[in-house]
Amino acid sequence: MRDRFLTGLIGYPIAHSAAPAMHEQAAAALGVRCHYQLIEVKGAGHDDLRAMVDGIRRLGFAGVNVTFPYKEAVVDLLDDLAPDARAIGAVNTIVVDGARLVGHNTDATGFARAIEPLLASAPRGPIALIGSGGVGKAIAFALAILGVGELRIFDSDGAKVARLAGQLADRHAARGVASVEAALDGATGVVNATPVGMLPNRDSPVPDSLLHPSMWVADAVYTPLWTPLLLAAKAKRAKVLTGRDLAIYAAADAFELFTSMMPSTDVMANAFDAVMAARYSRPA
Structure with a gap:
């Protein structure tokens, strides 16, 4: 079983994302290592996205998440789609399966x-x-x-x-x-x-x-x-x-697709809350 995973997120703007903390801390709680790389690209066209997707295939990624504004644009760049993603016509999770890229939708x-x-x-x-x-x-x-x-x-x-x-x-x-x-x-x-x-x-x-x-x-x-x-x-x-809760549950489902391990949603929630607490205050 693998004990190291390279994952990430494609989108713009994503510097604010809590996903790195959620995925990396969920992995640590399971005794494995995960590096979650933010791939922030503004205004990527079809060729740019194809280059990024091909890079994911070649560079040892277990998979990546995809967010605004590229969830629909990546669909025709993948080798296959899970039934949910095919029906929806949008992908927020790409899993590297050997040499194949398979799209899923955990949103x-x-x-x-x-x-x-x-x-x-x-x-x-x-x-x-x-x-x-x-x-x-x-x-x-x-x-x-x-x-x-x-x-x-x-x-x-x-x-x-x-x-x-x-x-x-x-x-x-x-x-x-x-x-x-x-x-x-x-x-x-x-x-x-x-x-x-x-x-x-x-x-x-x-x-x-x-x-x-x-x-x-x-x-x-x-x-x-x-x-x-x-x-x-x-x-x-x-x-x-x-x-x-959408962010936490969608991340947990994506983590399981990337690693074949079920993460603790409590660990992910604590990571998410810590990121939010560092940036924003909740009204009384």
């Missing part, structure tokens, strides 16, 4: 684990999803797997929304809507799957006036942990879910 499994307790305690009803990019697709499929009712999807790119709704047509009542207001009209919950609110951006994808105490609000962004959207939802006394 979907991670979000399902994160949101399930909140869904279990919330009334059933329409859910608004803001964003239909790589993480938005994964979240949409996770919600479909969990059997939620109507899913309303809004994105400034209407063609992407239509494609995603079409992908879900045989398993979920999903439809695109023309505005955030239409998405949230009567919704029991809303998920932000866009980078809006990620530092240095301090905007919110949802006007404060649309938030109310009887809904829940989740954000996939975790830098900062308390985004403008979640601060506004908290002020309205809505139930909230930060990006913390």
Whole structure:
């Protein structure tokens, strides 16, 4: 069994990522070594991504994670896709399997684990999803797997929304809507799957006036942990879910794919919390 692993993350911006701490400390708790390399590249085109992916294959990586804005762009550069990634059309985890690169999507499994307790305690009803990019697709499929009712999807790119709704047509009542207001009209919950609110951006994808105490609000962004959207939802006394649990569970599922070992989510959570504590303070 291997006792050393080289892994990493491709994306931009990623200097803030808690992933190195989570993966490296999870490995140490299992008695193995892991180096998690941040591969931060702005504006990478198809040829740039191909060069990076080929480098992963050649340089001894066990695999890498992929984040914004490359989760969809890497799909056609891989040798194979796991069924989840193939259905979603986005990859956040690439595993090196011999000479082959296989794409997976642990955003979907991670979000399902994160949101399930909140869904279990919330009334059933329409859910608004803001964003239909790589993480938005994964979240949409996770919600479909969990059997939620109507899913309303809004994105400034209407063609992407239509494609995603079409992908879900045989398993979920999903439809695109023309505005955030239409998405949230009567919704029991809303998920932000866009980078809006990620530092240095301090905007919110949802006007404060649309938030109310009887809904829940989740954000996939975790830098900062308390985004403008979640601060506004908290002020309205809505139930909230930060990006913390999604980040931890998605990382744990990726670690298992890279190493064939099951990490401690408690160790990963402690590592994540330490990184966040060093950067941000949580409101009372």
